[in-house]
Amino acid sequence: MENKVAPGGVAHMQIGDKSVELPILKGSTGPDVVDIRKLYAEADVFTYDPGFTSTASCESQITYIDGDAGILLYRGYPIDELAENSSFLEVCYLLLHGELPTATQFAEFERTITYHTMLHEQFDRFFQTFRRDAHPMAIMVGAVGALSAFYHDSTNVHDEKQRQISAHRMIAKMPTIAARAFKYAVGQPFVYPRNELGYADNFLRMCFAVPAEDYKVNQVLAKAMDKIFILHADHEQNASTSTVRLAGSSGANPFACIAAGIACLWGPSHGGANEEALNMLKEIGTVDRIPEYVQGVKDRRYRLMGFGHRVYKNYDPRAKVMQKTCHEVLDALGKRDEPLLQVAMELERIALSDPYFVERKLYPNIDFYSGITLSAMGFPSEMFTVLFALARTVGWIAQWKEMIEDPSQKIGRPRQVYTGPVQRSFVPIDKR
Ligand code: ACO
Numbered sequence: 001m002e003n004k005v006a007p008g009g010v011a012h013m014q015i016g017d018k019s020v021e022l023p024i025l026k027g028s029t030g031p032d033v034v035d036i037r038k039l040y041a042e043a044d045v046f047t048y049d050p051g052f053t054s055t056a057s058c059e060s061q062i063t064y065i066d067g068d069a070g071i072l073l074y075r076g077y078p079i080d081e082l083a084e085n086s087s088f089l090e091v092c093y094l095l096l097h098g099e100l101p102t103a104t105q106f107a108e109f110e111r112t113i114t115y116h117t118m119l120h121e122q123f124d125r126f127f128q129t130f131r132r133d134a135h136p137m138a139i140m141v142g143a144v145g146a147l148s149a150f151y152h153d154s155t156n157v158h159d160e161k162q163r164q165i166s167a168h169r170m171i172a173k174m175p176t177i178a179a180r181a182f183k184y185a186v187g188q189p190f191v192y193p194r195n196e197l198g199y200a201d202n203f204l205r206m207c208f209a210v211p212a213e214d215y216k217v218n219q220v221l222a223k224a225m226d227k228i229f230i231l232h233a234d235h236e237q238n239a240s241t242s243t244v245r246l247a248g249s250s251g252a253n254p255f256a257c258i259a260a261g262i263a264c265l266w267g268p269s270h271g272g273a274n275e276e277a278l279n280m281l282k283e284i285g286t287v288d289r290i291p292e293y294v295q296g297v298k299d300r301r302y303r304l305m306g307f308g309h310r311v312y313k314n315y316d317p318r319a320k321v322m323q324k325t326c327h328e329v330l331d332a333l334g335k336r337d338e339p340l341l342q343v344a345m346e347l348e349r350i351a352l353s354d355p356y357f358v359e360r361k362l363y364p365n366i367d368f369y370s371g372i373t374l375s376a377m378g379f380p381s382e383m384f385t386v387l388f389a390l391a392r393t394v395g396w397i398a399q400w401k402e403m404i405e406d407p408s409q410k411i412g413r414p415r416q417v418y419t420g421p422v423q424r425s426f427v428p429i430d431k432r
Contacts, residue, residue, distance in 0.1 A: 003406065068313050070315045179191065198222065228391065245400065326376075
């Protein structure tokens with residue numbers, strides 16, 4: 001990656017009697033940043049920013065978010081335009097290469113991904129070692145980490161060709177691994193990928209086909225699945241992406257880095273929120289119970305899952321597409337009157353008008369409607385985060401690749417403010 005940050009002036013910082021000049025840098029859009037790299041050397045202080053709420057950890061040219069305006073761009077293209085007009089594989093190409101592919105480039109990319117979807121046959125035995133009731137995310141973390149034990153020829157991070165092969169392998173194999181995690185949990189035989197099917201169609205077939213009967217992919221569901229993958233493909237420096245970058249900054253192989261990202265995504269404040277959001281809707285159950293539930297949120301007994309976002313202080317643009325997709329899927333499946341949808345719509349209406357949520361800028365996030373949609377499509381809630389991981393893999397890889405190719409890249413190593421005991425002498429056990 002060619003560094004493109006431009007000089008944008010100087011910030012002055014007064015620390016005691018020391019005055020420090022810090023360069024201000026400009027990106028192509030978004031807030032300027034104060035470059036504090038020399039601060040410690042010049043002023044002997046660190047900055048303190050738990051949760052990185054005010055800290056840019058890298059330069060990136062992949063994804064841009066304006067949380068106040070509710071804007072999300074992949075390589076400059078608005079998420080809703082991509083969801084409406086593009087396909088997940090085209091978006092993968094865009095995220096990895098920076099530009100939309102020509103017809104020839106796309107055909108080649110699609111073929112490469114399609115022909116990498118199978119797993120090494122020995123790999124299937126790896127799944128059998130998990131307990132039959134293992135959470136599919138536990139299987140995902142283990143299985144993706146294990147890819148590095150199977151594909152030694154693409155783990156040299158300094159070789160551009162190997163980086164590309166590992167990127168293709170992960171995008172291609174993630175649906176196969178995710179579908180196997182699902183099949184294993186439901187006790188059904190694994191279904192192999194089919195090269196004549198598209199990415200989302202293939203995934204649905206690997207999840208829902210059984211040897212006992214033919215399976216025809218419902219095109220409304222395949223389109224919805226593809227859209228859901230697009231919506232989740234990248235989201236700049238969120239917790240799991242930062243985890244992938246941090247793991248990768250040490251030179252760890254890409255499969256291990258993506259496994260680290262999956263582990264981070266699992267948490268209920270991140271990718272696990274869609275599972276929690278659906279559980280919450282089920283717990284509320286009926287529209288008449290919403291006021292009581294909302295009161296519990298205001299009393300701070302629990303949070304409204306699927307609401308709020310660290311970055312979006314406006315309607316999450318992905319949530320708008322997700323809401324429309326949810327209606328399309330429920331219509332196609334004849335589940336329009338699904339009680340959970342009624343609860344969701346009423347909860348959204350109340351939250352968008354109630355001062356408690358309005359003042360805190362708590363809008364529905366992507367997870368709010370994705371749980372209902374995925375559940376209607378036939379996925380159990382344990383699979384929701386797995387689907388998120390599948391889709392986010394391309395974003396993680398694009399960000400990992402960008403980091404490795406960034407000349408200013410260094411191993412990630414945050415500092416701390418230490419408040420533990422200062423140096424003291426060891427006391428033998430009989431004297432304590
Ligand atoms: N329900 C009720 N109140 C909330 C919620 C919520 N979901 N989210 C934030 N708040 C309140 C907080 O209590 C706080 O109120 P206060 O100022 O009176 O103390 C205020 O809003 C700000 O909250 P923070 O926790 O500081 O906001 P932050 O940006 O750190 O949190 C987060 C973001 C973690 C996503 C939070 O909104 C949350 O827990 N949401 C529910 C979980 C969820 O849906 N996560 C999915 C995120 S999207 C994704 O990962 C794809």
